[in-house]
Structure formats: C-alpha cells, structure tokens
Amino acid sequence: xxxxxxxxRHKITKRGQNVTFRCDPISEHNRLYWYRQTLGQGPEFxxxxxxxxxxxxxxxxxxxxSAERPKGSFSTLExxxxxxxxxxxxxxxxxxxxxxxxxxxxxxxxxGSWLTVx
Amino acid sequence: xxxxxxxPQNLTAQEGEFITINCSYSVGISALHWLQQHPGGGIVSxxxxxxxxxxxxxxxxxxxxxxxxxxxxITASHPRDSAVYICAVSDGNKLVFGAGTILRxxx
Numbered sequence: 001x002x003x004x005x006x007x008x009r010h011k012i013t014k015r016g017q018n019v020t021f022r023c024d025p026i027s028e029h030n031r032l033y034w035y036r037q038t039l040g041q042g043p044e045f046x047x048x049x050x051x052x053x054x055x056x057x058x059x060x061x062x063x064x065x066s067a068e069r070p071k072g073s074f075s076t077l078e079x080x081x082x083x084x085x086x087x088x089x090x091x092x093x094x095x096x097x098x099x100x101x102x103x104x105x106x107x108x109x110x111x112g113s114w115l116t117v118x
Numbered sequence: 119x120x121x122x123x124x125x126p127q128n129l130t131a132q133e134g135e136f137i138t139i140n141c142s143y144s145v146g147i148s149a150l151h152w153l154q155q156h157p158g159g160g161i162v163s164x165x166x167x168x169x170x171x172x173x174x175x176x177x178x179x180x181x182x183x184x185x186x187x188x189x190x191x192i193t194a195s196h197p198r199d200s201a202v203y204i205c206a207v208s209d210g211n212k213l214v215f216g217a218g219t220i221l222r223x224x225x
Contacts, residue, residue, distance in 0.1 A: 031211075033212065033213075035215075037159075040217070040218075041217050041218070042122075042204050042206070042216050042217045042218050043161075043204075043213075043215045044215070045212045045213070045214065048211065048212055055211065056211060056212065089159055091159070093161075106163050106166055107151070107163060107213065108163070109153075109160065109161035109162075109163075110160075111158070111159050111160045112159035112160070114159070
C-alpha cells in the first residue's frame with residue numbers, strides 16, 4: 001500500500017485553461033475527500049465521496065469545479081476556465097467507511113497538487 | 119468567526135522547551151484530530167480524540183468536550199518538530215480545519 005497518491009504534484013497553467021487533478025486513495029477506503037489549501041491557511045473542504053456517490057459539496061466549489069469518482073476508486077477534480085484565485089494546493093484524503101471521519105477513523109492525506117495560474 | 123480557532127498562529131521555541139498549542143471549536147463534534155504538515159504539503163495524522171488524553175512519544179493531546187477545547191503538548195522539543203500543526207474537527211461527515219500553528223524549534 002503506497003498511501004494516497006495525487007498527480008500531477010505541480011501544475012502551472014495559463015488563466016482560462018482547464019486543469020485536471022487525479023487522486024488514487026488507499027484501496028480499501030470508501031471515503032474520498034478533496035480540500036483546497038492556500039498559503040498560511042488550513043485546508044478548506046471542497047467535496048467528498050462515499051464510493052462513487054458525491055455526498056456533499058462546499059459552496060467553495062463553483063460551477064467551474066467538478067469532481068468525479070466513477071468507479072468508486074480514483075477521483076478526478078477538474079477546474080475549467082482557471083482564474084488566478086484558483087492558485088492553491090489541492091489535497092486529497094481518504095478514510096475507511098465505517099463511520100468515516102465522523103466516527104473518528106484516521107484520515108490519510110496525499111501530498112497535494114500545487115496549482116499556479118498565471 | 120471561524121469554527122475552529124488555533125493559538126498561537128506562530129511559535130518559536132528553543133530546543134528542549136515544553137510547547138503547548140491550543141484549539142477551540144464552536145461546533146458539536148464527534149472527534150478532534152491533530153495533524154502535522156511539513157513544508158511541501160504532506161499531512162500526517164498525529165492524534166484522533168473524542169475524550170480525555172492521548173500520548174505518543176513526546177506528544178500529548180488532551181480534549182475537554184464541555185469547554186470545546188483541546189491542547190497539543192510537545193515535551194523536550196527538537197528542531198525536527200518544526201512544522202505546521204493543525205487542529206481539525208469532525209463536522210457531520212467531513213473535517214473542518216483550523217488555520218494551523220507554525221512551529222519553529224531552534225537548536
């Protein structure tokens with residue numbers, strides 16, 4: 001088990017372009033989370049999945065953002081028509097499904113995908 | 119007001135000092151997590167608490183559910199403890215994070 005894997009680790013894109021990040025969670029984990037983190041701040045919740053079902057989306061997740069987890073395994077986060085304000089680190093995390101994070105099961109984070117929009 | 123408040127925001131200590139980082143939260147929770155984040159992004163879970171106290175090596179975490187407050191203590195601090203320490207609470211089905219405390223331990 002290699003933990004939660006994210007790629008690409010770094011992405012520089014021009015404003016207006018689309019970008020996609022991928023997250024491969026720990027294989028037996030049903031829950032998958034996306035967070036966004038800017039410098040000097042703690043991570044902010046974006047969305048989470050239970051298997052392939054997207055159960056909650058933050059107001060932070062504008063119409064330009066879409067996340068999928070088609071087979072309940074890996075997930076993608078796509079940002080369309082990127083803006084400079086989208087520059088941040090996008091963190092993926094996963095946890096076991098029994099109670100998920102609510103019951104306090106340990107949550108495992110990926111290394112993050114850094115996005116710079118120029 | 120943020121749901122999770124940490125203090126201090128920045129902390130510089132000399133090697134060997136006893137360190138305390140505080141976390142207060144305003145929402146009902148089922149568990150509280152203390153996390154460590156090193157430069158470059160990776161976040162590691164240190165503790166998960168729903169009551170009382172936990173100890174792991176030189177790290178101690180306590181929580182007072184009635185007062186909605188938790189503390190993370192580091193005994194005999196070492197430069198390798200330098201990192202960002204983040205408090206997060208389980209809110210429904212997700213974690214809500216504090217802004218983090220930047221700790222620098224000087225030798």
